[in-house]
Each structure stands twice: as structure tokens, then as C-alpha cells.
Amino acid sequence: MSLRSVVFAMILLTVAIFFPYSFIATAFSIQDYMLDRGAIFIVQLFSTYLAWLAFKRSKSRSFKLFWQYLLFALITVCISNLLFNDDVHKLFNDFITLFTYFFILLAVESNPHLSNVPESKFINGRMPSLFFALVSFSYFILLPAQFSPEVYASGKPTKVFDILICALITYRLVICLIDSKSTFWRGFYSPLVISSFVLTIENINALGVINNTPLIAKGYINQLLDLLPYFFLAISSCIALNNKKTIPVTEKSNIPELYILLLLILPASFHLYGIEQAQFFIINSRLQSVVVLSWACVCAVLMTISLLNKRSKSHHQQRSLMRIQQQIDDLKNTNDSLKSAILNSESIAIVNASNNAILTTSINGEILSANPAAVQMFQSLEHELKGTSVNQLFAQKDEMHFFFDYQSNVYSLQRKELGISVECMSLRSDGTEFPAQAELQWAERADKPLIVLTFINLSARKLAEKQALESKDKFIANISHEFRTPLTIINGIIDKHIDQAIDDREKDDLTTAKRNGLRLVRMVEQLLELSRITDNPQLSLNTYRLKSLMTMPVDSFCQLALQSKLTFSSNIPDNLWLECDAQAFEKIIFNLLANAIKYTPKGGIVQVNAYAEQETIIIDIIDSGIGISKSSQDTIFERFQRADDVENQATFGVGIGLSLVNELVKAHNWRITLVSEYGHGSKFSLSLPIANALATEHQLAVSLSENEVSSLLIEQHSTKQEIEKDHQQQVVLVIEDNLDMQSHIKQVIEQQHHCILAGSGEHGLTLAQEYIPDLIVCDLMLTGIDGFEVLTELKNNDITAHIPVILLTARSDLESRLQGLNLNADEYLSKPFNQNELLIRIQNLINNRIQLQGRYLAQFTEEQKAEKHFACQENANRLSTSDSNQLNAEEKFLTKLENLIAKHYAEQELDITFLANNLAMSERQLQRKIKVILGTTPNNFIKEFRIKKAKQMLSNGSQIGRIALDVGFSSQTYFGRCFKEVTGQTPKQFQQEITK
Structure with missing residues (x-):
């Protein structure tokens, strides 16, 4: 039967119920309630039939049990609807209802979605639910029927009991829906949840009818509420019948303790609420309190049993895990035994079909077996190799000859899982030596371990390598001999000029050249010695x-x-x-x-x-x-x-x-x-x-x-320099870790400029921030941080960002040049460099800096820029909203300086110390930076700023006596003298001229 057919049939039944008053009741003079009972009875029979079909076709034991209990509940409802539906048999009807709820709770607690096998333990939820229904029945029905017949006759206690049990059923179905992990169970439980929810609403409405406050008035809606639970039950039945696949289940352990605690709280809460509010279901007897206390004791017992069962189950699982672990250990031991058996088998340990020579030896080096490839390689029969020492297979001077003589080597091999691979000289029985690659591996056996040696003949490869190496050595030896003659001539000439040198500077240059010449001679001698030792290692011992x-x-x-x-x-x-x-x-x-x-x-x-x-x-x-x-x-x-x-x-x-x-x-x-x-x-x-x-x-020979x-000794060069404040030349910082190259670059630069030396990148950064040089020459390959990192630090520091940098290096590839230029290097010069080129590049960068100073000064002397300087707050506000990313490092610094002076120009304390503290610089750094960028001093810049501000005030007609203090001068006399030095006029003359 398809779901569509069931829905169609249920709709027909619903339509049939909607016409009792208009047609059927009038034509046949049948009472309304009889027609209602008949229509609902038909729907109940239809739902019972579908439940029976689902029971017959269910293959899962837990699912079959679910439909069995639900079928009992439907049959009980049908019998009660036919036989006992009047007030005379009210108590009997309540008992029938109790049994119906029993069957529904048993069906829900079977949890068919959790396992194909029904839970045999009674504590999993069935007993708490049944006990709760029984306690609620005694509390709300039996005791009121015995001690308050009038209240019981009104039907209120019965409806409260129905609402409570229906709500419990709804709650359990919702939990089942949440626990469902598949689409089938979600589709199956959803109609059941709606059905139980509608049944709860129906009972709440019935209680409202008794209290004259119904949620829904009598009529077709009430009849529809009576029908809907069976309608959705039929839908769930059809979903179960139409499922053709294996019903998925999810193994999940319930936690009944919280559920039992909930069932304990409900009766206690109802009882306390009823006593406090004097509700109708409270009787004049202590039996209700006894029932609640008894239920509390039962819950305690059930919870104790649940915890004990859980503990027993946990112990059982631990024992199972221990058994599984024991089985794993047994399998591992069996596997190790099989491996040992394989290793103990000589036919397996020695692969006869292998192309490589394989030997097995004891840990003392005694040969145990050899494969045919080993027999062929060593030109000896297998029985001749067996029992001999493996040391005899290696040349006396080879390191492998000593392997088995040291027990520590054997222990080291035992610890290495992948073994040891070395190249050695193997010795055949005929005295022939040949290169081989020996791979030693440790093999653990039951009786005693052995060592497996695999030999790969490297004669062909070694011969090719030897020929290539000999050719290379011959070329190096020949070219080294060619180097010796010119080096000897050069060093001889240098020695002659050293003796004839007049001044110390010339002598230092020649000494440096001599030292590097000796270094080249030493390298050539090492090449020749290496070639001689390789070809014919003759030693005088x-x-x-x-x-x-x-x-x-x-x-x-x-x-x-x-x-x-x-x-x-x-x-x-x-x-x-x-x-x-x-x-x-x-x-x-x-x-x-x-x-x-x-x-x-x-x-x-x-x-x-x-x-x-x-x-x-x-x-x-x-x-x-x-x-x-x-x-x-x-x-x-x-x-x-x-x-x-x-x-x-x-x-x-x-x-x-x-x-x-x-x-x-x-x-x-x-x-x-x-x-x-x-x-x-x-x-x-x-x-x-x-x-x-x-x-x-x-007697020892002459020492070399x-x-x-x-030739390695180098003279100490002091990098600590003192810069004269009035030095007319530009200051150039050289960062180079090679002291000879330092000396050479210094001699070149000091032809035109003053030079500071730094032996590392870190020291160079310190000197750059301390002295603020006009230009920096930096080597790329430095000990510690390299030239790229030095350049990045310089350009990211506000104090040194304006300084031009020349990268000087032996790496002239395009990638290095692009990397340096991308880091804002001003020049990139490769070694060896031309002295004149270095000096010209330095001079060009310094000239560009001088032109930039002029541009900045012209920019700040324009009237339009002056107005921007003196508009203190407006200028600061405008600059705070501008896009600072459009400014370079120098413009950002000038903007910051301008804002600071514009804000504090009226204060007499404004001087170079105040500016340095607010700009996070030393006075020396600020002095050098403003001198490099603007070509003036900080104090002159402040004075010119104040004079321009005073000119603006004089133009506006301000009193001359107040202007001096308003712009930050200490006295009117000093103000007048400074004003005349800058403008060539006194303040009064300037104001009179402006007025005219």
C-alpha cells in the first residue's frame, strides 16, 4: 500500500466526518456522537490494519516489537471505544487508558532505531516509564476516585493524567527523532511526534472544555483533532511498509539517569504546586504524599541499578579490551616468530636469484653462506667461503677490514633499522682488489642473530669516475703550475716596493697586496699538494x-x-x-x-x-x-x-x-x-x-x-671614527666585513669624502642611526644579517630612511639586482668595481640630495606653503584626513615636524631638545637629518617659522608689542633683531609698508 493511497483514504474519512450534521444526521436521524464514534472507529480500524501489516513485514526484532506493542495499544483503544465509552464505566475506561499508555510507552522504549536486537535490560527506560505511568495513575485517578468522587467525576484529574502521559510520550518520541542518524528514521518518527503532540493538545483542549475555557470550540476542528493522531500513525506505517532497503541502525548507549531524575521531579513538582495553590487534584489524605515518596524511593533504586549496570558494563568492556589486546600481542608474537623462521631459513635469507652478491655472517664476521653471485664475484666456491672470516674479503687498508674487530660497530648496526651502506675495496682470492658497495643489515634470529652483506661491484663506475677525476686533477695541476710563475713575479715586485716605500699609507697598501698574494700562493700550493697526494702518496715516515x-x-x-x-x-x-x-x-x-x-x-x-x-x-x-x-x-x-x-x-x-x-x-x-x-x-x-x-x-723539518x-694575519682596523662637526666633506658609511676590502674602499672614498667603517650589518645600523651619514655603501654578503636586511632596516627606520644606499657585491646576477632595487636601493654596483665609477655614483647621489634640499626649501618658502604652515589646527586636521600613503618617508617626516612646530611655536620652550624628544630621536640625529633634508639647522627652521607667523600677524594689524610673545620670542628686542635679520626690515617698517 503506497503512501499516496493512505493519504487519499484518510482524506475521504475526514470528509465523511465533516458532514454528520448536514446530511447523514438529518437523513437517518442518527445522533452526532454516534456518528463521530463510528467514523473514528473506522479510522482506528484502518490504522490498526496498517500497524498489523507493518508488524508482519518487519524483519528487525526491535522494530517488530515496536509494532507489536503499538498494535496492542490500538486494539485496546478500539475495544474501549466499542464497549466502554460512558460515564458509568469511567474508572474502567481509565484503566483501559492506562494499559493503552503502557503499550505505547513499551513501543517507544523499544528504540528500534538504535539496534536490531531489543534491549534485554529492564532499566534502559521501560521500567521508569511504566512506573511513572502507574504512579501518576494512582496519584491523579485512584486516590481522587476514592477520596474525592465529585472531583473525579468532573473528569479533571483524568485529563491531567492524560496530558502528563501524552507529554511524556511526545518527549520520548522527540528524543528518538533527535537520536536518529538516517533519513528513514527521521521520516518515520516525525509523524509519530506530530501524532502524540496533537493528542496532547486534544487533552489540553478537553480540560479547557471542562473548565469552560477551551482552546478550540466544539465542532469540526475537535473532530479533526480526534482524527489526526491516527492519520499520522497511518503515515508512519506506510513509511515503514514502503521501505525496501535494510533499515539502518545506530549503536548508542542510553543515559537513563537524567531521564529517571526528570520523572522524579515531575510528580514532586505537581504535588508541591497542588498543595501550594490548593488545586483540585489534591485530596484530604496523606496517601498522595506517600505515593510521591514511594516514587522517589523507586527512582533511587532504579538509578542505583542503572549505575551498577553501567559499571558492570564498563568492567566488561575493559575485560574485552584486555582480551583483544592479548590477542593482538599473540598475533604480534606469531608474526615475529614467522619472521624469525623466514630469516632462519637459509634459502630465504640468501636470494639465489639475486644479481648482487649476498653473504650471511655471524656477528663475529664468520661467513655462514653465500649465493651464486657472491661465489662468482669472489672467485671462490661456497664451501671455501664458509667458515672463513669476512675480513679476508677486504683490503688490509680499508675501513671495512676493521668493522668486525670492534663490537661497538656491531651494536651500532643493530640499532640502525635500515642498515649501514659503505663503499670499500674488496679482495678476491687471486689478490685482485675491486671497488664495491657493501650494505650491512642486521637479521634477528631465534637462535642467534646474523649479518647480511650485499655487495655491488662498482668497478665500471669507479673507473669512469677515476678517469674524470684524473683529467680534472691534471688540468688543475697544470693551471696551478701556470699560476705559480706570475704570482712569484708579482710578490717579488711587491717585496721590492715595500722596501722602497716612503710613507706609511703606501706601505700599508703594498702589505695588503703582499698578504693576498701569499694567500693565492697558499691556495696554489694546496692544489698541487692535493694532486700529488692523489697520484702518488709518498710519505717520509x-x-x-x-x-x-x-x-x-x-x-x-x-x-x-x-x-x-x-x-x-x-x-x-x-x-x-x-x-x-x-x-x-x-x-x-x-x-x-x-x-x-x-x-x-x-x-x-x-x-x-x-x-x-x-x-x-x-x-x-x-x-x-x-x-x-x-x-x-x-x-x-x-x-x-x-x-x-x-x-x-x-x-x-x-x-x-x-x-x-x-x-x-x-x-x-x-x-x-x-x-x-x-x-x-x-x-x-x-x-x-x-x-x-x-x-x-x-729532527723536525723546516716548519711551513x-x-x-x-699570510693569514691581518692588521687591526679601528672602526671607531670621530666626525668633525665642521668637516666640509660629506660623510660616507661603509659596511663591509672583509677588512682588506674595507681598507681599499676607504682609500677610494677618502679621496673626496669622509669615511666611517663598520665590520658587520648590526654595527652598520648602529653607526647609521648614531651619525646619520650622507650616504651608505653596503656589501651584500655580510657575517650575520646580510645587505638586503640592512637595506630593509634602513628604509623602514624614520631616522635613516632618507639616506641613499649603494649595494656593493660580487653577486651581479639579475635576480639579486632586482631584489636590491625592489628594496629601494639607490645604486647597485658589482665587484670588481672601478674606483672612478664608485666616486662618480657617490657624487651623483649627493648632488641629487643637494637638489632635493633646494626643492624642499623652495617648497616651504612659498607663500601658499607658509599659509599651510601657520594654520596650526586646520593644517593638522587636514593632514590627519589625507592619504599618508601618497607621501614618501621624507615628506612624512617633514609633515610630522611641521605639525609639531605649528602646535607649539608660541611656547618659548620650543627648541631642538623639545623636537628631539617628541620625534623619538637624539639631538644629534635630528640635527643631521634636518641638515641633510633641508640644508638648515632645527633652531633656524623654528626661527624662520616664527618670523613667518609674525609677518602674518603684522599683516592683520596686530600690535607689535604682543606679537613677540605670541610667536614664542623671549623679548621684544630679540624679536626685532631676528625679524630684521630675516626680512631686512624692523617689524614697524614691515607693518607700515603693508599698510600702504
């Missing part, structure tokens, strides 16, 4: 005392560290001996110490510590410098590799020194390691075997460190 070898490098670099304002310390014991090539060892220490000092900022610490550990000497070179990032540490010892960190870009280097160190360490069969954290320093550790002490120490350190 002798036994030396470690402290003797370290004396010259430590003393030399101690002087360099002191000059660089670093804390240098060393701890070299006397009883440590080693076998080495003295010059090679000195080169290793030289490069490590040079890097430590180079990359450690002022105030840092450099330490050299040596100590013995078992049979090994450990030399640690520790610094608190900028550190090396994790990504750069893997390649830091490769040729021509430098850290890509931003901080490191400011320090010159091509990555030769550490590559030479690495090659010299390998030539001695030593080991060097690096531990570093970016921004927190580095530690290079050199490990070398201890040698036996000698009675007589070998002293000459090489001399």
Missing part, C-alpha cells in the same frame, strides 16, 4: 713526539686567534708519540685550525685537546663557530665542496683545505670524524695509532706553518 709537532702550529695560531679576538687554548700531553710525515701532519693541523678560526666569530672559543684512548691518539679541534648543517657534513671532505649554509657564504673559500686533510689522513691510514651542529660550533676528531717512544727524537700563518 718517522716517529715524533706529538707535543713537538704541535708546538709551532699552536703558537702561530694562538697569535692569529688573539688578533681575531678569540679565546684559544690547547692541552697536549708530553708522553704521546706517533709515526707520521711531519710536514703532512703539520698541513693537517694547519688547515683544521685555520678553518676553526676563520668560521668562529669574535668572542668565540677554539680548543685543541689531545689524549690517549686504548692504543689510539685522539686530537680534538673544537670551535664555537657557525657550525655545519647535517646536509653539508656528508660532502664536506670532498674536493671543492663547501658548506651551503647562508652564514658560510660570507667567508671566502673554495673547499681545498679539508679535501687535502682527508687525502693526507687516508695516506697515513688514519681516521677523521666530524661532529657539528648548525649554529653551535664543530669538533674535528683525528684518530691515529700510538707509536713506541724513542730515546732520541727525530709560520710562513702560512703570516
Whole structure:
């Protein structure tokens, strides 16, 4: 049966009810109430039939139970409507109504939308609802019927009971509707909610009829109210019948405690209200109070049972979770056992079909098995490999030869989930060595663990790399030799001119050139040494005392560290001996110490510590410098590799020194390691075997460190400059961290201007705010903040925003130039630069600044601008509403200055100190800024402002005697003198001329 058919049938029945008075009652002389009962009875039978169909077709147990209880309720209503609908059987009708409510509450509390299986626990809502209905029936019907028959006969208590129970049913249906999570249940419960709500309204209206205050008058509307509950019930039945899909359910645990508390409050509230207001349902007996108290006890018991059930359920769930966790642990153990079984299976651990050579060994390095690829690679049969030590597969000088000799290496492999991969030199049984990549992995087994080694032959790749590297080394060696001749000639000529230099300035220039020439020579020597060590590492080995070898490098670099304002310390014991090539060892220490000092900022610490550990000497070179990032540490010892960190870009280097160190360490069969954290320093550790002490120490060769350190020593340059106030030249601030480049730029600029030097971006910003220079030349790559950040800080600061900036850098790519220009850089000059070009660009910017000063002065001397200056409050109001974004930094500053003077020009305290305090500047900064922008002093600007204001007052006819005080002059005499200096006339002469 479709929903459309049901609606049509219900409409026909409604129409039939609407004509009892007009046609049927007249034609057949049937009483109205009989016709009403007959029509409603037909509707009830129709609804009962639909409920029976829904009961028969329901597949869900809880849904079937819902229709079963609802069917019982409808059958009870139909029987009561046929047999007992008069006042004689009133009490019996009330009992029938009670049972009807019982069935409806049982249907609602079955909660078919929450589960397919009905709840077996009685405390979930059924018992509280049934007890509440029974208590309400006793309170409102039984007791009044026994002790107040007249009140009971009026029907009021019955209607109050009906209203209370119908409201409870409506509430429970609304809760079910809210809990519904699917469209079907929302559509199913919505008509039921309307039905119960209409039934509640009908009972309220009936109570109003008894009290002669009905909500709705008798007639067709009342008959329609009698019909609507069954109409909407039929709609819900059709929705259930027309559903062809599986009815969705939502598992949800009820919380009956709040519901029981609500049911407890209602009777108590009614009882207290009835006693207070002397309502009709209150009888002259204490039994009603006994009923309420008994209900309170029942609610307490029900709530206790509910809490105990919930606690029991929680414990049950915990036990279930524990069982599930135990099952998971068992499965995990089973999985581990299966993995162990797989690893223990040699046929699985050694993949016979693999193209790579695979070996399994014990943790001591004993070979357990080998696959065919390994047999072919090492040219030995499997039974020949089994039982031998894996160390025999590696060359004696390779680091993998020592892997199994140190238990810590095995423990380290055990902790690494992905294993260890290294490149090594493998040794075949015929004595042939070949490069291979060995991947070591830890395999846990039930009896004992093993190590799986996978070998990948790298002979072809290494050969190609070697050829490419040899070609590169040959080219570098050849070109390095070509560099040596011109460098030797240049340095020789410089030495000759140093001896012949007359003045100190010329000698300083030649010394700087000599120092950089030695630096180039050292770089060329390192390239040649690197090429020689790679091709033919011939060493002259002798036994030396470690402290003797370290004396010259430590003393030399101690002087360099002191000059660089670093804390240098060393701890070299006397009883440590080693076998080495003295010059090679000195080169290793030289490069490590040079890097430590180079990359450690002022105030840092450099330490050299040596100590013995078992049979090994450990030399640690520790610094608190900028550190090396994790990504750069893997390649830091490769040729021509430098850290890509931003901080490191400011320090010159091509990555030769550490590559030479690495090659010299390998030539001695030593080991060097690096531990570093970016921004927190580095530690290079050199490990070398201890040698036996000698009675007589070998004579040390001529030390190279002293000459090489001399090329690193730099003279101190003081950046602290004193600026003469009456200096006629312009002041230029140079921000450059390379001291030699500082000196060079200073010599160029001081041909025409005064120069201040700053060694870092931070120091440059401090000097810029302190001295307010006329122009700034800033290097792009600086230690700390770079040139872009310095430029941004300068342009965003009101004090320094007007200063022109020239960016000077070796980075001449378009992207860097555009970035600098976008940050309002006035010029961008690339290194190497032409001296004349730098001076011309500086002079052009200064000339432009002078022209700008003239434009500002002309602008402020115009009469129209003067009027704007002197209109104090109007000018401030107009400027406050203008678009300040249209003004540049200088115009904003002048506007702020103008507003401040216009507001306080009449005060005698207005001076440079007052202006500086209100503009958040020092007097020196304000003096320089106004001088640069307007070409005048603050006091002159204030005086001219007051004179112009006085001229305006004189033009308006004001008294000369009052004008001096009105515009802020301390006396009339001083005012007259200043007025004549500016205008060439006395105030009286000016006023007379204006009057004429």
C-alpha cells in the first residue's frame, strides 16, 4: 500500500466526518456522537490494519516489537471505544487508558532505531516509564476516585493524567527523532511526534472544555483533532511498509539517569504546586504524599541499578579490551616468530636469484653462506667461503677490514633499522682488489642473530669516475703550475716596493697586496699538494713526539686567534708519540685550525685537546663557530665542496683545505670524524695509532706553518671614527666585513669624502642611526644579517630612511639586482668595481640630495606653503584626513615636524631638545637629518617659522608689542633683531609698508 493511497483514504474519512450534521444526521436521524464514534472507529480500524501489516513485514526484532506493542495499544483503544465509552464505566475506561499508555510507552522504549536486537535490560527506560505511568495513575485517578468522587467525576484529574502521559510520550518520541542518524528514521518518527503532540493538545483542549475555557470550540476542528493522531500513525506505517532497503541502525548507549531524575521531579513538582495553590487534584489524605515518596524511593533504586549496570558494563568492556589486546600481542608474537623462521631459513635469507652478491655472517664476521653471485664475484666456491672470516674479503687498508674487530660497530648496526651502506675495496682470492658497495643489515634470529652483506661491484663506475677525476686533477695541476710563475713575479715586485716605500699609507697598501698574494700562493700550493697526494702518496715516515709537532702550529695560531679576538687554548700531553710525515701532519693541523678560526666569530672559543684512548691518539679541534648543517657534513671532505649554509657564504673559500686533510689522513691510514651542529660550533676528531717512544727524537723539518700563518694575519682596523662637526666633506658609511676590502674602499672614498667603517650589518645600523651619514655603501654578503636586511632596516627606520644606499657585491646576477632595487636601493654596483665609477655614483647621489634640499626649501618658502604652515589646527586636521600613503618617508617626516612646530611655536620652550624628544630621536640625529633634508639647522627652521607667523600677524594689524610673545620670542628686542635679520626690515617698517 503506497503512501499516496493512505493519504487519499484518510482524506475521504475526514470528509465523511465533516458532514454528520448536514446530511447523514438529518437523513437517518442518527445522533452526532454516534456518528463521530463510528467514523473514528473506522479510522482506528484502518490504522490498526496498517500497524498489523507493518508488524508482519518487519524483519528487525526491535522494530517488530515496536509494532507489536503499538498494535496492542490500538486494539485496546478500539475495544474501549466499542464497549466502554460512558460515564458509568469511567474508572474502567481509565484503566483501559492506562494499559493503552503502557503499550505505547513499551513501543517507544523499544528504540528500534538504535539496534536490531531489543534491549534485554529492564532499566534502559521501560521500567521508569511504566512506573511513572502507574504512579501518576494512582496519584491523579485512584486516590481522587476514592477520596474525592465529585472531583473525579468532573473528569479533571483524568485529563491531567492524560496530558502528563501524552507529554511524556511526545518527549520520548522527540528524543528518538533527535537520536536518529538516517533519513528513514527521521521520516518515520516525525509523524509519530506530530501524532502524540496533537493528542496532547486534544487533552489540553478537553480540560479547557471542562473548565469552560477551551482552546478550540466544539465542532469540526475537535473532530479533526480526534482524527489526526491516527492519520499520522497511518503515515508512519506506510513509511515503514514502503521501505525496501535494510533499515539502518545506530549503536548508542542510553543515559537513563537524567531521564529517571526528570520523572522524579515531575510528580514532586505537581504535588508541591497542588498543595501550594490548593488545586483540585489534591485530596484530604496523606496517601498522595506517600505515593510521591514511594516514587522517589523507586527512582533511587532504579538509578542505583542503572549505575551498577553501567559499571558492570564498563568492567566488561575493559575485560574485552584486555582480551583483544592479548590477542593482538599473540598475533604480534606469531608474526615475529614467522619472521624469525623466514630469516632462519637459509634459502630465504640468501636470494639465489639475486644479481648482487649476498653473504650471511655471524656477528663475529664468520661467513655462514653465500649465493651464486657472491661465489662468482669472489672467485671462490661456497664451501671455501664458509667458515672463513669476512675480513679476508677486504683490503688490509680499508675501513671495512676493521668493522668486525670492534663490537661497538656491531651494536651500532643493530640499532640502525635500515642498515649501514659503505663503499670499500674488496679482495678476491687471486689478490685482485675491486671497488664495491657493501650494505650491512642486521637479521634477528631465534637462535642467534646474523649479518647480511650485499655487495655491488662498482668497478665500471669507479673507473669512469677515476678517469674524470684524473683529467680534472691534471688540468688543475697544470693551471696551478701556470699560476705559480706570475704570482712569484708579482710578490717579488711587491717585496721590492715595500722596501722602497716612503710613507706609511703606501706601505700599508703594498702589505695588503703582499698578504693576498701569499694567500693565492697558499691556495696554489694546496692544489698541487692535493694532486700529488692523489697520484702518488709518498710519505717520509718517522716517529715524533706529538707535543713537538704541535708546538709551532699552536703558537702561530694562538697569535692569529688573539688578533681575531678569540679565546684559544690547547692541552697536549708530553708522553704521546706517533709515526707520521711531519710536514703532512703539520698541513693537517694547519688547515683544521685555520678553518676553526676563520668560521668562529669574535668572542668565540677554539680548543685543541689531545689524549690517549686504548692504543689510539685522539686530537680534538673544537670551535664555537657557525657550525655545519647535517646536509653539508656528508660532502664536506670532498674536493671543492663547501658548506651551503647562508652564514658560510660570507667567508671566502673554495673547499681545498679539508679535501687535502682527508687525502693526507687516508695516506697515513688514519681516521677523521666530524661532529657539528648548525649554529653551535664543530669538533674535528683525528684518530691515529700510538707509536713506541724513542730515546732520541727525530729532527723536525723546516716548519711551513709560520710562513702560512703570516699570510693569514691581518692588521687591526679601528672602526671607531670621530666626525668633525665642521668637516666640509660629506660623510660616507661603509659596511663591509672583509677588512682588506674595507681598507681599499676607504682609500677610494677618502679621496673626496669622509669615511666611517663598520665590520658587520648590526654595527652598520648602529653607526647609521648614531651619525646619520650622507650616504651608505653596503656589501651584500655580510657575517650575520646580510645587505638586503640592512637595506630593509634602513628604509623602514624614520631616522635613516632618507639616506641613499649603494649595494656593493660580487653577486651581479639579475635576480639579486632586482631584489636590491625592489628594496629601494639607490645604486647597485658589482665587484670588481672601478674606483672612478664608485666616486662618480657617490657624487651623483649627493648632488641629487643637494637638489632635493633646494626643492624642499623652495617648497616651504612659498607663500601658499607658509599659509599651510601657520594654520596650526586646520593644517593638522587636514593632514590627519589625507592619504599618508601618497607621501614618501621624507615628506612624512617633514609633515610630522611641521605639525609639531605649528602646535607649539608660541611656547618659548620650543627648541631642538623639545623636537628631539617628541620625534623619538637624539639631538644629534635630528640635527643631521634636518641638515641633510633641508640644508638648515632645527633652531633656524623654528626661527624662520616664527618670523613667518609674525609677518602674518603684522599683516592683520596686530600690535607689535604682543606679537613677540605670541610667536614664542623671549623679548621684544630679540624679536626685532631676528625679524630684521630675516626680512631686512624692523617689524614697524614691515607693518607700515603693508599698510600702504
